[in-house]
Structures are given as C-alpha cells and as structure tokens.
Amino acid sequence: MNPRTDVAEGERSTTADAVLTPRRAAFLRHFVGRASEMEQFRETLSRSPDDVTVLALHGPGGIGKTALLRRMSAEAAHRGRDVVEVDADLLEPRPEVFAAAATPPGPGHAVLLVDGADRLAGLEGWLRERFLPSLAPGTLVVLAGRQPPSPCWRGDPAWQDNLVVMPLSGLSRQESALMLADGMTAQASGRRARLAFAHGHPLTLRLLGQDDGHQRGGSWTPSPRTVDALLSRVIDPPPTAEHRRALEICAHLPGATEDLLRAFMPDQAYDAFDWLRRLPYVSTGPAGLCLAPSVAEAVDRDLRWRAPDSYRSMHKALRVQVQDTVRSRPERESLRAAAHFNHMQARGSWALGFDWSEHHDSLCEMPCDAEGIREVRALARAVLGADSLDVVDFWLHRQPESFRLYRAAGSGETVGCLALLCFGRWDAAETVIDPVVRAVRDHVEAGAGLRPGRQANLVRFLLAPRPLSHGGALVPRMLARVTREVLGQEQLDWSFFAVRGNPRLSRLLESADFHRVAAPNLDVGRTALFGHDWRALGVPEWADLLDDRMFRGFPTPDGASAPRTAAISRTAFDEAVHDALRSWHQCERLAVNPLLHAAFVVQRSGDPKQTLRTLIERAVEAIDQDPRAKWQRAAVWSTYLKGGSTQQAVARELSVSFSTYRRYLKRGVERVCWYLWEEEMTQLARARSRRGADAAAGLPTWPGGPSHPGTIDKG
Numbered sequence: 001m002n003p004r005t006d007v008a009e010g011e012r013s014t015t016a017d018a019v020l021t022p023r024r025a026a027f028l029r030h031f032v033g034r035a036s037e038m039e040q041f042r043e044t045l046s047r048s049p050d051d052v053t054v055l056a057l058h059g060p061g062g063i064g065k066t067a068l069l070r071r072m073s074a075e076a077a078h079r080g081r082d083v084v085e086v087d088a089d090l091l092e093p094r095p096e097v098f099a100a101a102a103t104p105p106g107p108g109h110a111v112l113l114v115d116g117a118d119r120l121a122g123l124e125g126w127l128r129e130r131f132l133p134s135l136a137p138g139t140l141v142v143l144a145g146r147q148p149p150s151p152c153w154r155g156d157p158a159w160q161d162n163l164v165v166m167p168l169s170g171l172s173r174q175e176s177a178l179m180l181a182d183g184m185t186a187q188a189s190g191r192r193a194r195l196a197f198a199h200g201h202p203l204t205l206r207l208l209g210q211d212d213g214h215q216r217g218g219s220w221t222p223s224p225r226t227v228d229a230l231l232s233r234v235i236d237p238p239p240t241a242e243h244r245r246a247l248e249i250c251a252h253l254p255g256a257t258e259d260l261l262r263a264f265m266p267d268q269a270y271d272a273f274d275w276l277r278r279l280p281y282v283s284t285g286p287a288g289l290c291l292a293p294s295v296a297e298a299v300d301r302d303l304r305w306r307a308p309d310s311y312r313s314m315h316k317a318l319r320v321q322v323q324d325t326v327r328s329r330p331e332r333e334s335l336r337a338a339a340h341f342n343h344m345q346a347r348g349s350w351a352l353g354f355d356w357s358e359h360h361d362s363l364c365e366m367p368c369d370a371e372g373i374r375e376v377r378a379l380a381r382a383v384l385g386a387d388s389l390d391v392v393d394f395w396l397h398r399q400p401e402s403f404r405l406y407r408a409a410g411s412g413e414t415v416g417c418l419a420l421l422c423f424g425r426w427d428a429a430e431t432v433i434d435p436v437v438r439a440v441r442d443h444v445e446a447g448a449g450l451r452p453g454r455q456a457n458l459v460r461f462l463l464a465p466r467p468l469s470h471g472g473a474l475v476p477r478m479l480a481r482v483t484r485e486v487l488g489q490e491q492l493d494w495s496f497f498a499v500r501g502n503p504r505l506s507r508l509l510e511s512a513d514f515h516r517v518a519a520p521n522l523d524v525g526r527t528a529l530f531g532h533d534w535r536a537l538g539v540p541e542w543a544d545l546l547d548d549r550m551f552r553g554f555p556t557p558d559g560a561s562a563p564r565t566a567a568i569s570r571t572a573f574d575e576a577v578h579d580a581l582r583s584w585h586q587c588e589r590l591a592v593n594p595l596l597h598a599a600f601v602v603q604r605s606g607d608p609k610q611t612l613r614t615l616i617e618r619a620v621e622a623i624d625q626d627p628r629a630k631w632q633r634a635a636v637w638s639t640y641l642k643g644g645s646t647q648q649a650v651a652r653e654l655s656v657s658f659s660t661y662r663r664y665l666k667r668g669v670e671r672v673c674w675y676l677w678e679e680e681m682t683q684l685a686r687a688r689s690r691r692g693a694d695a696a697a698g699l700p701t702w703p704g705g706p707s708h709p710g711t712i713d714k715g
Contacts, residue, residue: 024074027070027071030182031067031071033178033179034064034068040164041055041072044164049138049162050137050138051138052139052140052141053140053141053162054159054163054164055140055141056145056148056149056164056166057069057142057145057167057168058144058145058147058148059280060146060281061203061235062201062204062230062233063170063201064171065168066115066144068144069113069142072111072113076111081110081111082104082105082108082110082111083110083111084105084110085115086112086113086115088116088117089116089119090116093120093123094123109136109139110135111139111140111142113142113144114141114142114144117143117144117145118145118146121147121150128152128153128156169200170199170200170201170202170292171200171201171205172200173195173200175200176195177195179202179209180208182209183205184210189220194208194220194222199294203233203234204294204298207229211225224305224306227298227301227305230294230298231302234295234298235299239275240268242265243271243272245264246261246273247291248303250276250282250296251291251300251303252296252314252315252347253340254287254288254291254340254343255288256276256288256289257289258270260288260321264317273289277289287336304551311551312547312551316547318344319341319547322337322340322341323487326338326484326487326488335481338480338481338483339483341487342483343476344550345512345543347550363407363477365405367403367405368396368400368401368403368404372403372414376392376405376417379465380392380461382465383463383465384461390433394433394434395421395434395461398430399421399422402421402422402460403417404478406418406474406477415464415474416462416463416464416474416475416477417463418461418462418478418481418482419459419463420482421458421460422455422458423440423441423450423455423456423458424450424453424454424455426445435522436458436519436527437458439517439519443518443519444493444494446589447592447593448576448579453491454492455491456494456496458495458496459482459496459498462475462499462502464478475505482495494532495514495531495532498528498529499528499530500526500527500528510530512532513542514530514531515531515532517529517531536594537597573676573677574677577616577669578673580593580612580616581636582640584640584641584643587609593612595612595676596609596612599680599683600615600676600680600682601615603683615679616676619671619679620636620672621633622675623671629671631654631656632664632667632668632671634654634664635650635665635668636665636669638650638654639665647662
C-alpha cells in the first residue's frame with residue numbers, strides 16, 4: 001500500500017462529495033502513513049455492531065494523532081457516516097458541556113472523533129458508565145490523547161469486546177522519507193541526518209523539512225529555533241528545576257534508573273523518577289526509562305545549546321558512572337552499560353546510519369556452539385565469499401570462544417557474527433595463514449612490540465549481511481561487546497579492526513581515534529585495517545578525547561580540527577624515545593611512534609614526523625652542554641643519527657673499548673630522554689596555564705588539547 005493513503009475505494013455519497021473541499025483534498029494529498037491504523041478503522045466501520053465501539057489512540061505530542069483523526073473523518077464522511085469532531089482542549093471539562101458538543105445529531109451509525117482526550121481524565125468514569133452507553137448502537141468513537149485509557153477502563157469486562165487500544169509509534173523509514181521530502185526544499189541538505197534525528201516522529205519531520213539548520217563538522221544539525229518549537233509542542237514544562245534535570249539526564253543516557261538519579265539528586269530521586277515514568281513520551285524497559293528518540297535528541301540538543309558548560313559536566317559525570325558499571329557489574333549489565341557508553345559518545349553522528357538510542361533487546365548475543373559453527377560458515381560465505389572460508393575455519397578451530405552470534409529474539413534467526421580475536425604473542429602459523437593478523441603483527445612489532453603480559457585484540461570478522469537490519473541496531477550491539485573489552489581490562493596494548501566494505505564503520509572508527517594502518521600485504525580495495533595504541537593514548541585519555549569530539553564535532557576530512565595531545569607515562573615515553581632512535585632511518589616505523597602524539601610535538605606547527613626528528617637532533621646536540629658528556633653525544637650521534645655502522649664499528653671509530661662505548665651510549669640516551677621529557681612537561685604546563693587563563697576570562701576550554709591553536713609555541 002502506498003504510504004500516501006488515499007480515500008478507500010467505494011461509492012461516495014452526496015454528503016461525502018460535499019465535504020471534499022480543496023483544503024481537505026490538499027490534506028489527503030500530503031497525508032503520509034498510518035496504513036495499519038486506517039485498516040483497523042475501516043474494518044470497524046464495515047462491521048454493524050449492536051453496541052458502541054471505542055478506538056483509543058494514544059501517543060506523545062506530535063506523533064500525528066490529530067492528523068490521523070482528520071484522515072479518519074474524511075474516510076467516514078466518504079462512506080456516508082455522520083461525523084462529529086470534538087476538540088476537548090477547547091471545552092470546559094464538565095459532563096453537560098461535553099455531552100452538548102459530542103452527542104451525534106441523529107440515530108444513525110455516527111462516528112465521534114475526540115481529540116485532546118487527556119483533558120477528560122476527570123470525566124472518564126462518567127464517559128465509560130453513562131455517556132458512551134447512551135449513544136446509539138453502532139456508533140464508533142475514537143478517543144485520541146497522550147495517555148492510554150486507565151487500567152480501570154481496560155480491565156472493565158463490560159468493555160472487553162468493544163475497546164481497542166491503539167498506541168501510535170513513529171513512521172517507518174520509507175514513510176519518514178516521503179514526509180520529509182514533502183516539506184523539504186530542493187536546496188536543503190542533510191536529508192539522512194534529518195531522518196535520523198526525527199526517528200519517524202511526524203511533527204519533527206515536518207519541522208525539520210522547513211529548517212535551514214547549520215553545518216557542524218560537515219554535518220547538518222537542527223537550529224535552536226526548530227528544537228525549541230518541537231519541545232514547546234511535545235513537552236509540558238517540568239514542575240521544578242530538579243525534574244528538568246532528571247529529564248535531561250534521561251535524554252542523555254537511555255535506561256535511567258532511580259539509583260542513577262539518586263547520584264545526582266539524592267533527595268528528589270524518587271519523585272523525579274515517578275514523574276518521568278508517567279510521561280507519554282517515556283517508555284519503560286529492562287534497563288530503566290527511555291525517552292522517545294526524537295524527544296531525547298531535542299532535549300539533549302537544547303541543553304547543549306542553552307547551557308554548554310552544564311551539558312559537558314553532566315555528560316562527563318554520566319560517562320564516568322557508566323564506565324564504572326562496565327568494569328564492576330556482571331556481563332549482562334556490563335554489556336548494557338557499554339552500549340550506553342557508545343550511545344553517549346556517538347551524540348550527533350546520526351548520518352552514520354547506526355541506531356545508538358538504546359540497548360536493543362530484539363537481538364540476543366550468545367557464544368558460538370557446535371550448531372553455531374555452521375551458521376558462522378553460512379554467514380561468512382554470504383558476506384565474504386567462499387574464498388574466505390579457510391581463514392574463518394582456522395579461527396573457529398583456533399579461538400572458538402572469540403566468536404559471538406547475534407540472533408533475532410523473536411524468530412531466532414542468526415543475523416550477525418562477531419569474531420574478536422586476542423593475542424598475547426605471535427604464532428607463526430597464525431601469521432602465515434591469515435594476512436590480516438600478519439599485518440597486525442608487523443604494525444605492532446614496527447613499534448615497541450607487545451609488552452610482557454600485555455595483549456592485542458582484533459575484530460577480525462564483523463559479519464552482518466544486512467548491517468541496517470533491526471533498525472540499524474546490529475552493528476552497535478556488536479560494538480558494545482568491543483567497547484566492554486576495551487573498558488573492562490587493563491592488559492591491552494593495541495586494538496585493531498579489520499573492516500571490509502563498510503565505509504560507515506570506517507568513518508566511525510576514524511572518529512573514535514582508530515587510525516588506518518598501512519598494510520601492503522592486504523587487498524586495500526577489500527579490507528581496511530584500523531588500530532589504536534593504548535600505550536600512547538590510554539583508556540581514560542581516550543574517553544576524554546571522545547568527550548571532546550562528541551561536543552566539538554568529529555574531525556573533518558580536511559584536518560580542520562585542533563591537534564590533540566596524548567597522555568603518556570614516563571616509562572612508555574622513554575621506550576618511545578629508544579624506538580625513535582633505533583628507527584631513525586626507517587620512515588615507516590617512525591611514522592607510528594607514540595611520540596608523534598605527545599604534547600611537545602603536537603603543539604608545534606609543521607609536519608609531526610619532521611618536528612620529532614628536529615627535536616631529537618636538538619636533544620642529542622644538547623648533551624654537549626655538559627663538557628664531560630661529549631663522548632656520550634658522539635656515541636648517540638654515530639650509532640643512531642649517522643647510522644650505517646655496527647656498534648662494534650662505532651666503538652672502534654671512537655677509539656674506546658666496547659664496554660666503555662656501551663656505557664656512553666646508555667647514558668647519552670638517558671640524557672636525550674630527560675631532555676625530551678622536560679620539553680613534554682613544559683608544553684603540558686603551558687597548555688594548563690592557557691586553559692586556566694581562559695577559564696578566568698570566561699572563555700571555553702577544551703580538555704586535553706591546546707586552547708589557542710593559532711598561537712602554539714614553535715619552539
């Protein structure tokens with residue numbers, strides 16, 4: 001059925017022709033969706049019941065209740081029914097007033113359409129027991145409001161056969177696209193972002209179709225005026241500031257619980273949670289309370305624009321709490337918290353095509369058993385082709401515990417598979433059989449290698465034949481597993497992703513500070529490898545970086561984002577200096593050195609690799625400042641910067657014994673490390689000082705990055 005629903009086929013009476021005015025005809029042309037609700041309405045109209053039938057529509061503001069009533073009115077009129085339309089918001093809620101407005105004029109099978117039925121809550125008993133039973137048999141009554149009928153009504157045996165409760169949800173993706181296109185100008189941009197922001201909410205789609213918005217990080221975002229218009233139509237003003245704060249927390253983090261609210265408002269948590277759970281745009285689930293996605297986006301974006309400092313503080317406090325849950329709770333709760341972490345950090349990335357709005361219980365994750373092996377092979381054949389089955393079979397035998405299956409909760413159909421491999425050492429057979437693992441090993445060993453007791457993990461297979469199935473929730477569900485592994489353990493040196501034919505996932509990884517790895521032995525056109533070095537940027541600093549990018553926007557392809565420094569321990573710093581000296585004449589190894597992300601390099605202009613080389617040369621030359629250390633400088637310079645000779649040859653060149661040469665070299669390298677470490681501490685202190693000055697002046701500061709990119713010290 002075409003989502004642009006036309007009037008049902010059948011004879012049109014003279015009355016129907018009279019009511020098809022140009023205005024109503026225009027409405028019918030632009031009406032989109034609600035096919036199932038209209039089918040239910042037509043079926044009820046076609047019956048000849050001997051009693052009054054009530055259809056109770058309910059849903060949050062802006063979901064399309066009024067438009068659907070108008071569509072039902074047109075349908076009933078075209079079928080020759082007498083139609084009475086009542087807007088309860090315009091009536092005084094007294095029985096005699098409502099009865100005068102709502103009583104059909106004749107004894108026929110009339111249709112009574114009541115909008116704003118929430119205003120009649122105080123009259124519900126009278127409606128149920130007195131008014132509705134007094135109507136002529138065969139009358140069809142449609143009540144539309146934000147709240148469903150009370151439990152008393154739904155549990156009344158007298159209405160069991162004559163009350164149909166119809167919750168209204170958002171439009172489908174196809175219907176949403178039609179409605180948005182109906183209102184958008186040809187010059188408007190950001191169609192995908194607008195659709196993702198609206199989540200099928202009709203009022204939001206209509207408003208966004210007329211919104212010019214603005215570009216943020218290369219992507220469309222709604223204007224504050226449009227967000228305010230949406231909120232004013234959907235949300236009643238919260239009773240207190242604490243209730244508003246609870247609403248903002250619930251909008252930012254799906255699955256809000258009373259315990260979560262208590263961490264922010266110890267004395268008002270119970271009242272705020274009880275108020276939230278009764279709102280028409282709030283749903284309850286296993287994890288807690290969730291706002292309707294479009295409402296959550298609007299509330300969140302309004303706070304972000306209205307009070308950016310408060311927004312940042314709330315986000316970081318919630319993120320820290322979620323991280324603690326990931327590390328401290330059982331697996332099920334931990335996975336849910338990891339999904340919430342991803343949801344919070346993906347704010348504003350609607351155009352990527354993934355649904356981060358909640359932890360989707362429509363999908364079940366489970367380990368791979370004997371039956372699952374067959375399903376993994378079938379998925380691999382469908383996604384990767386038969387030529388990849390040997391590698392899949394190898395890892396199913398080698399690390400079967402690394403495979404996770406994702407099944408639809410209702411049908412049990414296997415819809416995806418994740419293989420998250422783990423390496424504590426490099427096995428020759430693994431690197432020979434799997435070129436991706438060989439590329440991972442080569443990249444890690446080109447740096448400092450794996451430290452003793454540390455690991456690297458690799459998302460080797462992310463098999464999703466339909467990546468956007470289940471509303472785009474499949475890939476986010478898989479990424480929750482990966483995030484849990486990252487946040488939950490401390491033994492990781494590296495994390496890698498092998499991505500095949502998924503540009504959206506590639507873009508997401510780049511925005512999450514996973515860098516594309518040069519892998520000459522891979523088929524670049526088919527598989528891309530991304531990696532993150534946790535030694536260079538640990539989990540706490542990485543989470544801060546995601547906070548920063550969530551608020552400021554992801555880096556643009558032209559590199560317009562400000563440079564970002566990576567925190568690094570003194571031990572890791574010294575290891576990186578040693579590696580930079582050893583790889584002085586190997587450009588490929590130097591290109592992945594962690595020092596390229598250190599503050600003393602990042603906060604200087606120019607090419608980072610050349611900057612690092614210049615600073616190391618300066619550090620070696622500075623050894624001469626101590627006249628007693630000239631032999632140390634000579635040992636370092638000849639061994640590393642000059643290169644081309646063995647250590648024994650350098651010792652003979654310096655006319656010293658090999659043991660003396662080794663002592664000079666060790667102390668010289670230590671002096672280089674100390675010199676560069678002092679540079680690092682100086683640059684970090686300058687950055688902190690600038691941020692402090694900005695804060696004192698009331699200017700925004702950005703954690704972990706330079707406050708004045710245009711005035712960075714050039715050394």
